[in-house]
Amino acid sequence: MSEGPYDIGPGRPRLDALAKACGTERFSADVYPPDLLWAGACRAGIPHGRIRAVHTDEAARLPGVHAVLVRSDVPGTNRQGIVHKDMPVLCGDKVRHAGDPVALVVAESRTVLQQALALVRMDIDPLPVLGDMDAALADGAPLVHEGHGSNILLAAEIRKGNAEAALRECDVVIEETFHTPSQAHAFLETENGVAHLDGNGVLHLTVSTQAPFRDRFEMGHALGLPPWNIRIRNPFLGGGFGGKDGATVQCLLGLAALRLPGRTIKMWWDREESLLAGYKRHAARMHYTLGAMRDGTLKAVTCRLHYDTGAYAHLGGEIMELGMEHAAGPYRVEHMDCMGWCVYTNNPVAGAFRGFGVAQVSLAFEGMMDRLADRLGMDRLELRQRNALRRGDRNCAGVTLTTSTGLGECLRRVAEHEFWTGREAWKRAAPPFTRRGVGVAAVFNGMGYGRGLADSAIAKIELTPEGRFVIHSGVTDMGQGNASTYAQIAGEVLCQDAGRLTVPQPDTETAHPSGSASAGRTTYTFGKALIAACERMAEKLFRRAALVLLADTPEGFTLVPGAVRHLPTGRDVPLTMLGTMLPRDDRICVGEYMMPVSREVPDTGKDFVIGFPHLIFPYAAHLVRIELDELTGSIRVCDYLAATDGGRVLNPVNFHQQIEGGVAQGLGFALMEDFATHNGHIRTRDLSTYLIPTSLDLPDTVSVAVDTVEQSGPFGMKGVGEVGLNGPLPAVASAVSDATGAHPDRGPLDAETVLHLLARGARA
Numbered sequence: 001m002s003e004g005p006y007d008i009g010p011g012r013p014r015l016d017a018l019a020k021a022c023g024t025e026r027f028s029a030d031v032y033p034p035d036l037l038w039a040g041a042c043r044a045g046i047p048h049g050r051i052r053a054v055h056t057d058e059a060a061r062l063p064g065v066h067a068v069l070v071r072s073d074v075p076g077t078n079r080q081g082i083v084h085k086d087m088p089v090l091c092g093d094k095v096r097h098a099g100d101p102v103a104l105v106v107a108e109s110r111t112v113l114q115q116a117l118a119l120v121r122m123d124i125d126p127l128p129v130l131g132d133m134d135a136a137l138a139d140g141a142p143l144v145h146e147g148h149g150s151n152i153l154l155a156a157e158i159r160k161g162n163a164e165a166a167l168r169e170c171d172v173v174i175e176e177t178f179h180t181p182s183q184a185h186a187f188l189e190t191e192n193g194v195a196h197l198d199g200n201g202v203l204h205l206t207v208s209t210q211a212p213f214r215d216r217f218e219m220g221h222a223l224g225l226p227p228w229n230i231r232i233r234n235p236f237l238g239g240g241f242g243g244k245d246g247a248t249v250q251c252l253l254g255l256a257a258l259r260l261p262g263r264t265i266k267m268w269w270d271r272e273e274s275l276l277a278g279y280k281r282h283a284a285r286m287h288y289t290l291g292a293m294r295d296g297t298l299k300a301v302t303c304r305l306h307y308d309t310g311a312y313a314h315l316g317g318e319i320m321e322l323g324m325e326h327a328a329g330p331y332r333v334e335h336m337d338c339m340g341w342c343v344y345t346n347n348p349v350a351g352a353f354r355g356f357g358v359a360q361v362s363l364a365f366e367g368m369m370d371r372l373a374d375r376l377g378m379d380r381l382e383l384r385q386r387n388a389l390r391r392g393d394r395n396c397a398g399v400t401l402t403t404s405t406g407l408g409e410c411l412r413r414v415a416e417h418e419f420w421t422g423r424e425a426w427k428r429a430a431p432p433f434t435r436r437g438v439g440v441a442a443v444f445n446g447m448g449y450g451r452g453l454a455d456s457a458i459a460k461i462e463l464t465p466e467g468r469f470v471i472h473s474g475v476t477d478m479g480q481g482n483a484s485t486y487a488q489i490a491g492e493v494l495c496q497d498a499g500r501l502t503v504p505q506p507d508t509e510t511a512h513p514s515g516s517a518s519a520g521r522t523t524y525t526f527g528k529a530l531i532a533a534c535e536r537m538a539e540k541l542f543r544r545a546a547l548v549l550l551a552d553t554p555e556g557f558t559l560v561p562g563a564v565r566h567l568p569t570g571r572d573v574p575l576t577m578l579g580t581m582l583p584r585d586d587r588i589c590v591g592e593y594m595m596p597v598s599r600e601v602p603d604t605g606k607d608f609v610i611g612f613p614h615l616i617f618p619y620a621a622h623l624v625r626i627e628l629d630e631l632t633g634s635i636r637v638c639d640y641l642a643a644t645d646g647g648r649v650l651n652p653v654n655f656h657q658q659i660e661g662g663v664a665q666g667l668g669f670a671l672m673e674d675f676a677t678h679n680g681h682i683r684t685r686d687l688s689t690y691l692i693p694t695s696l697d698l699p700d701t702v703s704v705a706v707d708t709v710e711q712s713g714p715f716g717m718k719g720v721g722e723v724g725l726n727g728p729l730p731a732v733a734s735a736v737s738d739a740t741g742a743h744p745d746r747g748p749l750d751a752e753t754v755l756h757l758l759a760r761g762a763r764a
Contacts, residue, residue, distance in 0.1 A: 005561060006491035006498040008715055011653035014484040015498060016236065016477075028208040028235050029192045029268060036194065037066055038113045039256045039267040042103040042120040043277065044095035047131070047311075047346040047680025048144075049124035051093055054103055059119035064112035067259050068120065069104040074255060076224030080247045082214070083610070084153075084313035086145060087349070089222050089251045095124060096144055096311035097346050098681060099277035106256045106265060131679040133285065133306050133343045144311060144344040153309050153342040154317035156607035158324050160398040161335035166300035170291030174371050178288070178364040179746040180729070182308070182675035183281035183353060183668075184274075184684075186692050189238025191278060192268035195253035197261040203254055206233045210245040210476050211516035212506045222251045223258065230254070234506040240478035241665070242352030243279050245518050246314055272686050279351030280675050282307040282319055282342075284360035290368045296378050298387045300335035301328045301368075301396070305361065307342045307350070314351035316342040321611045322446055323357030328396030329365035330407050330444040330619055331387040336396045346680040352518060354665060355725040358445050363747060366441045366730030371743055380734065381420065384442045384621075385411045398602035399613045404718065406645030406708040407442060410621035413643040413704050414440060419623050426625065427738075435628045435758075436638075439734025442621050443726040446614030447719050448521045448595045453610045455521060455595035458512035459529035461490060461537050463587040467562060467575030469496060469537075471503045471530065474514035475522045480721055481654040482522045488651060489527050489714060493534035495559040500575070512590070520618065520719025523650070525595050527714030532591025540589060544582060545573040596712055616710065618720050619645040622663075622727030626735045630758060633751035635671060635732070637697070642724060643704040648716030655720065656703040662724020663701045668693045670729040672748050 006012060019025040056068040071078065071092025078092070079085040091100045103120050107113040130136040130144060136151040144151055167173055193207030203225065209215055212232040220227035237244065249267045256265040269277065287304040305323060309316030320342045327338040353359070373380040389395060391405040414420055423438040430436040449455040460472040471490055477483040487501040504510075514526050542557035545564040549571055556568045563572040579587060598615040605612040623641040628634070642659050649655045672691045676683040684690035709716035733744040736754065741761035744753065 008650040041101035044100040048127040052123040055121040059116040064108035067106040080222040087312040163300040163335040163337035166335040167291040182283040185243035187239025190274040191248040195257040196264040213513040237478035245352040281353035282350040286364040305340040319357035362726040404708040404710040407619035410643040435739040437735035437739030441730035445723040450611040457514035457526040457529040465579040472511040474511035476517035528593035536589040622731040624731040633754035646720035647710035647718040659703040666725040666728030670732040
């Protein structure tokens, strides 16, 4: 690494890069304390049923089995969940999806564990299965949650103007229904952790999670424990993408550790269990009507959105909220009427996933833009440029955009690129039996939690006796590189090189609560708190150095790598001296920050308790060039361009890696990923049937950073962790319609779908 300060601006290598490349970085899955026991859940296997009995005696008698636990063994409420506490730790009366846990076995080894799980017998009377949203919404349908009184978790509306009246005044009105599938996160490191209860009654966990501090409260509620009696250590994650935002193994591990105090318990779901029991992206159905004038000016949109939240709420209502808030796209639309229903079914639990409800509606609003452009005989990119949001506009939810808004520049970068300007010649050069298409999409994604929930972070920085700075972060790094960015921020403010900066991963005993690693918020919110902490540290060190040098004022001091320098005299005070002489309390500084929220709250969206509306948005324009095989229907993605407004770029390497990763995951959503169920049973049970893209399926992505400055952000940045995923599905759909002459209305765009579109285009 560079000898100079590890500051912002250059493409600095990550602090964890070498350890991860060499395989020495320890993830939660790598933690194997001596004499550990293994825990595993016995799952329902059927999607809906009433439990009559759970027979555990035979499993309990198996040599090497330490405990077999059922619902009656769970203290506390036995209910977990982030907002709605409706998910049992262990089911006692009813199962609501095939992955529901009914019993928990703890054994000496994984081999004994599997033998014991096979010996647990469950008597479950099947109930009618609600395998899709239509079944759940039908008259007389059985209730997934009797206490809720309906299979609708949440119904809501966002209204701006009078869309119904405005549609009657439009020159062109088009209508379409879109569908997007459920998607699995497919992270490399599946859900796992270890737990033990110490002699003081403190429950210790090392777990792969996106929200260690919130986990304590979720566990405490479910297991009847004071949250402050739970300590969670949170190493680097081997991927998260939203799938570890909410309890997975935590409550089960805690239950096992409470039953067997002093013993360390490990639980690690294999890929099949992760697909069965882990969270998924919400499948969605979206009906749109769009009206515009002859010159392409958008006038009105109505949309009716249905999100399948599966058996439990998780964050279903909040995910639907964000989709509805983005339903008309990043465009000026005077009138919008958007209604949404988040529906309980007996499908696996849907939860947070990168793109958080917006990835679904992106296909719909961009599909409508393509249809409108073709109806008007207008260039598709020009139509988007004509209607793109600008700072000072009101978005489709009725919120004035007062923060950085760089969509117009993103679209200009795409319009000037050779992939767009040379598209006609490129398409004409297609090989035999091959069609080429070029597609575009404009997307955005609200950043942070929105109104109704404090989006805050507390940063702590400590000077050690060795003259190093330790940045105590409560925010998980799940691979996005935020820990190294925190070091860069501290390096910038304190003028220190990488060797003097350390960022341990979260530990609830040493760090402060700073929210979840989600919503594109982590570097923004924690970064602002860290700047405040570092500035306080610098001011303190200047005053302490003044004492050492017998200076009569703290003015004239600056930080240099390894020392505080007094500029008038040129004398240095080594950080090791200050670190040694100061007591620990005097070597710590804390800063905090709370993300601003919109001061303009539209008189709509009253059904949302939290999350509506948002204030800050990153924007992006995507372009894709594809080839279609006319004989097989297969798609090859030839080139991809993503122009992104993420404010000021603090580290170009991290920025472009985020965009490239989002595009890769989004191309999986576009081309092949379909977490399929039939009548509540999973059809894609492993990675031989649930397909994800490999390096051979992906093009080199050209990532372009569009320079804007987000005045509220740390050094002018805003988060881009979500927005990159939203573009590939609508961009590929746009390219497919360009190649076939037929507009897709669903994803993924697999070979069978493409062949149907080719046939439909030939008939048109």
